[in-house]
Amino acid sequence: MMSGTIEIVAALIRDPAGRVLLVRKRGTTAFMQPGGKRDSGEDDVTALAREIDEELGCRLVPDSIQRLGEFDAVSANEPGFRVRASLYEIDVTGHIAPQAEIEAMVWVDPAAPADLPLAPLTRDHVLPLASQRRAAGAV
Template identity: 80%
Template sequence: MVSGTIEIVAALIRDGAGRVLLVRKRGTTAFMQPGGKRDPGEDDIAALAREIDEELGCRLVHGSIQPLGEFDAISAHEPGWMVRASLYEIDVTGDIAPRAEIDETIWIDPSSPPDVALAPLTRDHVLPLASRQTGAVRAVPQQ
């Protein structure tokens, strides 16, 4: 039985080779997109910029933002809940490193993911979408 829906924003970040960045939160096993819940009064972009800074220590490149749609999936970490993610493909600038509640980051080929636990949103929506796209969006090195 589904208890409700958690509204989140999520980022699709690629490197120069087209690999997709995934994160694993502390105390969990599933890898997922960076992002999270909006704070009161935040729009999607403000929430995404805040989450990227808090989780990865880098900055969103505002001219790079491409909305990809809203996607529903079973929550990876809240049993009985769904997530509804507003997904954006973005560039980031600065060094990417796990911070705050993030324990681990990995870069994966979206069309050939490694044998790791993936959040349902990532597995069922984001990686199939990313593997169909040939976007030029990637992490931008620190200037």
């Protein structure tokens, strides 16, 4: 079995009610953070800005970017792989709508994400972190 680690950047985006935006790529079942792999030579912020534009058709607000850390989980869509995500909380501007490979998007309460199929990274790291930060009044 092949194995390896896929390096990605991922975005934690909230609405005014504190809900977290999740997306699902075409042909997959798991909801996850917007984001993706860096292109050659890209830093995290450049990659994140490109992915947000490609996936959601909106722009990130440069002075809103907060690095939340690096998280490791089993890949949702690539069997035998793990993902290592550099996670950033960001604000976006412009109309948010699924673009490119994104088939669906949903806003969820990070403390109670309903019974959606979630990517391991989102389920085990991002949503617990988002609900802790909200409880601590960090929104």
